[in-house]
Amino acid sequence: MGIERKPVILLTGFEPFGGHRRNSSWEAARIAGKRVGADVVVARLPVDHVRAAQALTALLERHRPDACLLTGLAHGPRLRIDRVARRHRALAGPECPGRLHGTWPVAETGLALRLARLPFEVSHNAGSYVCNSTFWCLLYFRLKKGWPRHAAFLHVPPISARFTAKSLGRGMEGILRRRRAFLPAVRETSRSARPG
Numbered sequence: 128m129g130i131e132r133k134p135v136i137l138l139t140g141f142e143p144f145g146g147h148r149r150n151s152s153w154e155a156a157r158i159a160g161k162r163v164g165a166d167v168v169v170a171r172l173p174v175d176h177v178r179a180a181q182a183l184t185a186l187l188e189r190h191r192p193d194a195c196l197l198t199g200l201a202h203g204p205r206l207r208i209d210r211v212a213r214r215h216r217a218l219a220g221p222e223c224p225g226r227l228h229g230t231w232p233v234a235e236t237g238l239a240l241r242l243a244r245l246p247f248e249v250s251h252n253a254g255s256y257v258c259n260s261t262f263w264c265l266l267y268f269r270l271k272k273g274w275p276r277h278a279a280f281l282h283v284p285p286i287s288a289r290f291t292a293k294s295l296g297r298g299m300e301g302i303l304r305r306r307r308a309f310l311p312a313v314r315e316t317s318r319s320a321r322p323g
Contacts, residue, residue: 133166134310136303137192137275139183141199141257144174151286151295152198158296163303168192174257176217180264187268187275193310194277195265196231196302199258201282205246206298208236209253209280212263219267227266231279231306239301245294253280277306 138160140153153171160169168190172179187195201207210233214225233249240247253259262280269278281299284290 131312134193134307134313135190136163136167136307136310137170137186137190137195138167138299138303139170139172139186139195139197141172141174141179147200147285149286149292150200151283151290151292152200154286154292155283155295155299156198158292159299159303162296162300163307166307167303172197172261176215176257176260179257179261180218183261183264184268187265187272192275193313194231194306195275195279196299196306197258197262197265197278197280198299199261199280199282200285201254201258203282203284205248206240206284206295207248207250207282208233208240209250209258209262209282211251212253212259212266212280214263214267215260218260218264223267224270227263227270229262229266229279230269231277235305236279236281236302239305240298243294243298243301245290245298250282253282258282276310 138156140156141150143150160167210229253262265278283295
């Protein structure tokens with residue numbers, strides 16, 4: 128007889144890099160994870176194409192999430208919901224898909240950010256650095272395995288008087304709570320029962 132469990136969500140941010148002593152994505156993700164609950168796994172990724180991809184893949188295999196929201200830091204006057212990731216040469220060759228698309232409802236994400244009073248835009252370019260390559264890694268993993276069902280990337284501005292870690296965390300919290308409300312409970316004989 129199968130065991131019913133709550134859906135699992137993986138939320139990640141990145142470590143500090145460059146001239147940033149704190150990475151807003153990680154600071155906000157920690158806050159959001161604590162507020163949403165035990166069914167959210169929060170992890171910090173290294174700012175390196177290969178090591179970030181390896182760490183993310185290990186997290187996906189270990190926790191087998193039903194949804195995964197990656198977050199990263201990007202300068203700008205608003206948050207950015209990224210829809211498309213492009214293959215990076217450090218992770219894959221030309222035989223792999225060049226572009227992959229996120230699978231998290233954009234309208235739902237936008238509503239959560241509006242309710243948190245955070246300005247945002249929808250983007251079809253995740254950039255050219257580790258955020259993009261890690262997002263591509265997630266989407267390629269999903270393409271091969273068939274899960275997680277929902278996968279997305281959210282860029283957040285650096286911490287400032289306008290964008291505090293707490294306010295960014297509230298935005299992430301709203302995104303996760305809204306998606307979790309629509310994720311059905313999972314019935315399986317074991318954690319290993321999922322294909323892949």
